[in-house]
Amino acid sequence: MKAVEIVTDTSRRKLLAAAGAGAAAGAVALAPGASYAAVTKASRGSAQEGVVAYIQDHRSGTLRLMVGEREVVVNDRDLVARILNAAGGK
Amino acid sequence: MSSHREAPEIAKDPVADSTDVYAFRSPKNPNMVTLIANYIPFQKPDGGPNFFEFGDDVIYEIHIANSGKSKSDISYQFRFFTQVTNPKTFLYNIGPIESIDSKNWIRPQFYSVARVKNGKKTMLAEKLPCPPCNVGPRSTPNYAALSKQAVHKLGKGKVFAGQRADAFHVDLGSVFDLGALRPFNEAHLIPLPNMKGVNGLQGFNVHSIAIEVPIEEVTRDGKMPSDVADAGSVIGVWTTAKRQKSRIFNDNTAKYESKGPWEQVSRLANPLVNEVLIPMADKDEWNHTAPRFDRRFAKNVKRPELAALLPVLYPGVFPNLAKYGKDRADLIAILMTGIPSGVIPGFQNYTGPVEADMVRLNLAIPPTAKPNNLGLVAGDAAGFPNGRRPDDDVVTVELRAIAGALLPLVDKSFTPDAAASAVTDGTKQTNARTKNTFPFLGLPGGGYQTKPGTTKAS
Numbered sequence: 273m274k275a276v277e278i279v280t281d282t283s284r285r286k287l288l289a290a291a292g293a294g295a296a297a298g299a300v301a302l303a304p305g306a307s308y309a310a311v312t313k314a315s316r317g318s319a320q321e322g323v324v325a326y327i328q329d330h331r332s333g334t335l336r337l338m339v340g341e342r343e344v345v346v347n348d349r350d351l352v353a354r355i356l357n358a359a360g361g362k
Numbered sequence: 363m364s365s366h367r368e369a370p371e372i373a374k375d376p377v378a379d380s381t382d383v384y385a386f387r388s389p390k391n392p393n394m395v396t397l398i399a400n401y402i403p404f405q406k407p408d409g410g411p412n413f414f415e416f417g418d419d420v421i422y423e424i425h426i427a428n429s430g431k432s433k434s435d436i437s438y439q440f441r442f443f444t445q446v447t448n449p450k451t452f453l454y455n456i457g458p459i460e461s462i463d464s465k466n467w468i469r470p471q472f473y474s475v476a477r478v479k480n481g482k483k484t485m486l487a488e489k490l491p492c493p494p495c496n497v498g499p500r501s502t503p504n505y506a507a508l509s510k511q512a513v514h515k516l517g518k519g520k521v522f523a524g525q526r527a528d529a530f531h532v533d534l535g536s537v538f539d540l541g542a543l544r545p546f547n548e549a550h551l552i553p554l555p556n557m558k559g560v561n562g563l564q565g566f567n568v569h570s571i572a573i574e575v576p577i578e579e580v581t582r583d584g585k586m587p588s589d590v591a592d593a594g595s596v597i598g599v600w601t602t603a604k605r606q607k608s609r610i611f612n613d614n615t616a617k618y619e620s621k622g623p624w625e626q627v628s629r630l631a632n633p634l635v636n637e638v639l640i641p642m643a644d645k646d647e648w649n650h651t652a653p654r655f656d657r658r659f660a661k662n663v664k665r666p667e668l669a670a671l672l673p674v675l676y677p678g679v680f681p682n683l684a685k686y687g688k689d690r691a692d693l694i695a696i697l698m699t700g701i702p703s704g705v706i707p708g709f710q711n712y713t714g715p716v717e718a719d720m721v722r723l724n725l726a727i728p729p730t731a732k733p734n735n736l737g738l739v740a741g742d743a744a745g746f747p748n749g750r751r752p753d754d755d756v757v758t759v760e761l762r763a764i765a766g767a768l769l770p771l772v773d774k775s776f777t778p779d780a781a782a783s784a785v786t787d788g789t790k791q792t793n794a795r796t797k798n799t800f801p802f803l804g805l806p807g808g809g810y811q812t813k814p815g816t817t818k819a820s
Contacts, residue, residue: 275623324608324621338608338622 278345330356364530364633364756366403366563369645372628376402377417378603380630381568382530383424385599385721385749388574389729389798394519395580396802397424397438398572398752399601399630405495405525405567408809413454413495414525415471416442416569419620420603424573427598428582432654432718436580438573439476439483440523442492444469455494455501462491462511470494473523475516475573490514493524496567498810505805513800519575526570526803527793529752530633534562537787541668541675543761545788546781549676559788565812566793571601572801577725587726591703596711598700598720599749600631600653626650631720632697632747633756638764639666639697653718656698660717663697664689669764680779683766691772696747696763705771706738711748723749739768752796752803758786 324338333349364382367373384398401422405414416422421441425434448456448468457466471492477484493512496505513522536542536559540552547554578586580597587595607622628649630636639662640648648659673684695701700712700722711722730744735755737745739762746754762768765782794804 322619322621324610326608338606340621341606341623343607343623 275341276343276345279347325355327352327355364532365630365635365637366530368637369649370642371646372649375605375627376404378420378605378628379403380601380603380628381528382633383599383601383630383721383750384752384802385597385723386751387577387723387725387727387729387744387749388800391574392729393577393586394574395577395597395723395725396572396574396800397426397599398570398802399424400526400528400568400570400803401603402569403528403566404563405528405569405806406814407496407565407567407807407812408814410497410809411452411454413469413497413809414567414569415444415469415495416440416473416492416523417603417605418443419609419618420605421624422571423602423604424571425600425602426580427653427713427718427720428580428594428596430582430593430714430716432598432713432716432720433652434478435480435582437478438486438575439478440473440571441476442471442473442523444471454497458500459494459497459502459508460504462493462508467494475521487514487516487521490521490523495525496806496808498808500810502808505808509805516573517575519573519579520800521574522570522572522801524569525567525806526801527806528563528566528568529791529793529796529803530563530756531561531789531791531793532563532757533559533787533789535560541671543785543787545786546676546679549679551675551677559786559790561789561792564792565807565815567806568803570801570803572803574800581725587724590708590724590726591710592726593712593714595726596700596713596722596724598631598653598713598718598722600629600720602626603628626652629653633750634760635663635697635719638668638760639663641667653720654716656719657717659719660694660698663693663717666690666693666764669766672765676781679781680765682777682779683782686766686769686776688773690769692766692769693763695772696768701747706743709738709743709748721750722747739763753791755790757789761785761787 319339326336333352335346335352337344366381372379381400381403386396388394388396402414424438426436428435455466459467472489474488475486477486493508496502512524513520536544542550544557544559547556578584582594604624605627606620607625609618609620612619636645636648673680698717702712703710711724713722727743730742734740734742735753737754738748745751746756762785765785766778767782769776796802796804
């Protein structure tokens with residue numbers, strides 16, 4: 273498996289799964305993603321361990337997920353915006 | 363220092379901090395090449411109860427370029443893991459450690475060795491025991507025996523990973539006090555009485571990874587080289603340490619967790635390059651860069667800051683060096699490309715035009731029966747900068763090179779200043795003597811046996 277995977281044009285389903293990963297990295301529930309998280313089930317390939325989510329540049333729309341020995345790069349401005357909102361306490 | 367604490371970020375991460383690289387044909391087994399990478403600088407021998415050990419969360423690697431492209435064609439990869447056999451004691455050991463599998467050693471460390479060639483990884487050995495640190499006569503009563511037990515067979519070669527005495531020597535206290543060399547104190551811009559050099563590494567240990575492999579395992583054609591002029595006789599060597607990209611403190615376990623891909627955080631080949639030639643703002647990036655991309659740093663070798671400082675720090679001593687306005691083709695050859703044929707009769711260690719900091723070793727040159735620690739400049743072609751042996755006085759060689767002593771080799775119009783061939787920091791190796799057998803560095807100083815140094819505030 274490649275050390276760095278890039279996910280672009282995230283599907284809604286992937287977006288929701290990634291939102292769950294983002295929530296796992298922080299204590300603040302995403303809004304309005306919190307309601308999505310309640311209905312999103314783990315997919316077959318979902319991570320089975322802790323994940324670190326990292327937004328290197330808050331203007332970029334890119335989220336980096338550190339999992340195992342890999343980095344998954346998610347390009348999704350909506351997801352990043354929601355995480356940034358959550359990080360800002362909103 | 364060769365590369366001890368040489369960059370802001372790695373200075374905070376000693377477990378991943380490479381300090382020295384050595385590469386030489388083994389004097390007693392000349393069909394073998396020995397590669398040594400040292401880590402974890404400035405180990406005070408009595409630094410218990412948590413004595414020094416390799417990082418379980420670090421990948422240590424020794425790289426070899428043999429295709430003339432300055433890329434890692436072959437590497438030897440080392441991964442460590444530490445056992446804690448008795449978590450209820452504060453002690454490193456609960457009795458004498460008389461063998462490396464002693465139950466009295468509470469934190470035994472083990473490692474694996476893998477060979478990576480063209481991206482394909484082959485595991486060579488697993489669960490090889492390291493020796494303990496040299497604690498003292500009660501805890502490690504026969505350290506030489508422990509050390510010997512930690513030399514393991516590896517195919518046709520050998521491997522060792524553990525604590526040794528640091529063989530590097532330099533006058534740290536003086537060099538970093540405005541570029542002073544104690545033997546020439548009176549000529550300094552801020553003069554003090556001349557005096558002998560003081561080895562700043564005296565009394566300190568390092569952790570050493572040493573591997574001895576058949577030469578034909580590291581050459582591009584898989585053969586033992588015999589022609590000094592053949593490009594295939596030359597290898598480039600460097601070491602790296604990698605950490606995972608993310609490190610986060612788990613407040614449930616009170617330990618750090620690492621996640622993500624492995625990123626290079628330390629690298630080292632020629633001594634003093636990142637230390638002295640690369641400016642502060644670029645040192646961390648240099649540590650994160652592969653040698654084949656060193657072109658971006660080459661300006662610091664072509665126009666080294668230290669060469670400009672010497673005439674300022676030692677007024678009137680380096681007038682010819684002060685007037686020299688061209689790029690330093692001598693330093694580029696020595697440090698970044700290797701020395702091409704025709705510069706020194708009967709010698710070359712050129713690896714092609716790619717500017718890359720590597721220790722270059724022409725494997726067709728046999729070991730010298732009576733080595734000269736000034737290496738190639740003293741007529742001993744088996745020594746630095748043709749590879750590097752543990753006893754090579756690399757500080758003196760590089761100081762003289764930067765001062766212009768070797769510049770006439772590539773620019774006949776330059777006359778070196780008289781001082782260029784005399785400069786030295788005045789130090790010699792004062793730790794345990796190196797050995798002429800594997801793993802070559804001397805036994806580490808013991809915690810009980812080693813007396814702390816003295817300090818003065820003024």
